[in-house]
Amino acid sequence: MSFDTAISGIKAAATNLGIIGNNIANASTTGFKYSRGEFADLFATSKLGTGSNAIGKGVSVKSVNQSFTQGNITFTDNVLDMAISGTGFFVLSDNGTQLYSRAGNFQVDRNGFVGNSSGHRLMVFNTNTDGDPSGGISELQIDTSQIQPRATGQADFVANLDSREVAPTVAWPGAGFDAFAAPPTQPDPDMFNHSTAATIYDSLGNAHTLSLYFVKTATGNEWEIHSLIDGVSQSGPDTLTFNSDGLIDSASLPFEVSVTGWTPLDSTGAANGASVQDFTVDLSDFTQFGDTFSVTDIDQDGFATGQLTGVEVGETGVVFARFSNGQSRALGQVALADFSNAAGLQPQGNSVWSESFASGQPILGGPGAGGLGLVQAGALEESNVEITQELVNMIVAQRNFQANAKVIQTQDAVNQTVINLR
Numbered sequence: 001m002s003f004d005t006a007i008s009g010i011k012a013a014a015t016n017l018g019i020i021g022n023n024i025a026n027a028s029t030t031g032f033k034y035s036r037g038e039f040a041d042l043f044a045t046s047k048l049g050t051g052s053n054a055i056g057k058g059v060s061v062k063s064v065n066q067s068f069t070q071g072n073i074t075f076t077d078n079v080l081d082m083a084i085s086g087t088g089f090f091v092l093s094d095n096g097t098q099l100y101s102r103a104g105n106f107q108v109d110r111n112g113f114v115g116n117s118s119g120h121r122l123m124v125f126n127t128n129t130d131g132d133p134s135g136g137i138s139e140l141q142i143d144t145s146q147i148q149p150r151a152t153g154q155a156d157f158v159a160n161l162d163s164r165e166v167a168p169t170v171a172w173p174g175a176g177f178d179a180f181a182a183p184p185t186q187p188d189p190d191m192f193n194h195s196t197a198a199t200i201y202d203s204l205g206n207a208h209t210l211s212l213y214f215v216k217t218a219t220g221n222e223w224e225i226h227s228l229i230d231g232v233s234q235s236g237p238d239t240l241t242f243n244s245d246g247l248i249d250s251a252s253l254p255f256e257v258s259v260t261g262w263t264p265l266d267s268t269g270a271a272n273g274a275s276v277q278d279f280t281v282d283l284s285d286f287t288q289f290g291d292t293f294s295v296t297d298i299d300q301d302g303f304a305t306g307q308l309t310g311v312e313v314g315e316t317g318v319v320f321a322r323f324s325n326g327q328s329r330a331l332g333q334v335a336l337a338d339f340s341n342a343a344g345l346q347p348q349g350n351s352v353w354s355e356s357f358a359s360g361q362p363i364l365g366g367p368g369a370g371g372l373g374l375v376q377a378g379a380l381e382e383s384n385v386e387i388t389q390e391l392v393n394m395i396v397a398q399r400n401f402q403a404n405a406k407v408i409q410t411q412d413a414v415n416q417t418v419i420n421l422r
Contacts, residue, residue: 086373179231
């Protein structure tokens with residue numbers, strides 16, 4: 001009887017229609033991967049095998065496999081949206097259980113953790129503040145509190161002192177200057193040839209002005225350097241000597257001006273409560289050429305406190321937090337996972353999968369490492385469902401269903417003919 005055979009064909013066609021319908025329903029689901037049904041024929045067998053003239057007994061669903069081909073990447077206005085260009089899965093934590101996803105539509109919850117709308121948190125490799133790996137993996141959390149200020153430890157200046165200058169007509173006083181004295185004292189323009197200034201910071205993050213004054217001496221190629229902070233003398237004179245080629249003698253490098261025991265003051269000239277500070281001013285890259293005085297670079301390592309202003313994600317997955325004081329800190333590197341058999345992953349719904357025996361264990365790495373793809377921030381990977389192909393597949397499945405139903409109808413007609421024999 002061919003009823004059972006036709007019924008198996010109808011069941012297979014119905015299953016195929018269900019798979020196709022699910023694909024079409026998720027054509028707009030971020031990170032969705034389409035599935036396809038795989039079918040196998042059935043034969044009645046015995047211990048001695050199947051005869052050469054055996055007739056099949058129908059069809060069965062062998063497996064439903066997902067295709068992890070790349071979907072199109074579209075750009076969004078959310079920096080925490082991420083798309084993987086290439087191989088790999090985002091690693092998510094569900095209360096300690098690891099899940100995997102291609103859907104990168106992430107957001108920040110009320111506790112600062114980055115995750116998806118289902119509450120699964122994004123996992124990152126731990127890094128130092130510069131973005132270099134420091135070992136371990138953890139949930140990505142964005143701290144919105146103010147960052148602690150850093151006191152200046154070193155300031156670097158790059159400048160050219162004009163070799164054509166002559167010694168000033170007024171000598172620099174040995175007693176120095178004090179802008180908070182009564183009456184206040186400050187350098188007279190006739191006491192120096194050049195000056196420059198930079199902002200430095202104390203341990204509380206308060207900004208102060210460091211001023212450097214350069215005085216040409218009567219000795220050729222020789223300069224004296226005096227430093228003031230907020231108008232109060234701190235160091236000097238330090239003697240800087242150049243060679244005849246306008247460069248500092250290599251034996252004198254590095255040439256640094258040391259400021260020791262500086263007590264940060266407030267606007268009234270009283271100690272502001274910050275720690276007493278020592279720092280150095282590096283002038284090793286100074287030159288003395290026959291050209292106008294010019295400062296080409298000033299850099300110092302201190303900063304004030306700052307509020308979080310934004311988050312950036314690089315293509316290698318390093319997440320940086322940007323602050324209002326101009327600083328940036330790496331919060332971690334997005335962890336990606338790969339599998340020897342991605343098709344063996346177990347779908348869990350909500351665009352996530354879990355590890356299974358068939359998939360093998362996850363191989364974790366950073367974006368761009370070990371064949372893993374790169375991360376595109378402000379973008380999402382679309383579903384890889386091709387609607388046109390699915391509609392064609394649906395027509396084929398429908399015809400298969402109708403054809404198997406026709407077999408049942410025909411077999412029924414044959415049975416009626418046999419029953420009506422007299």
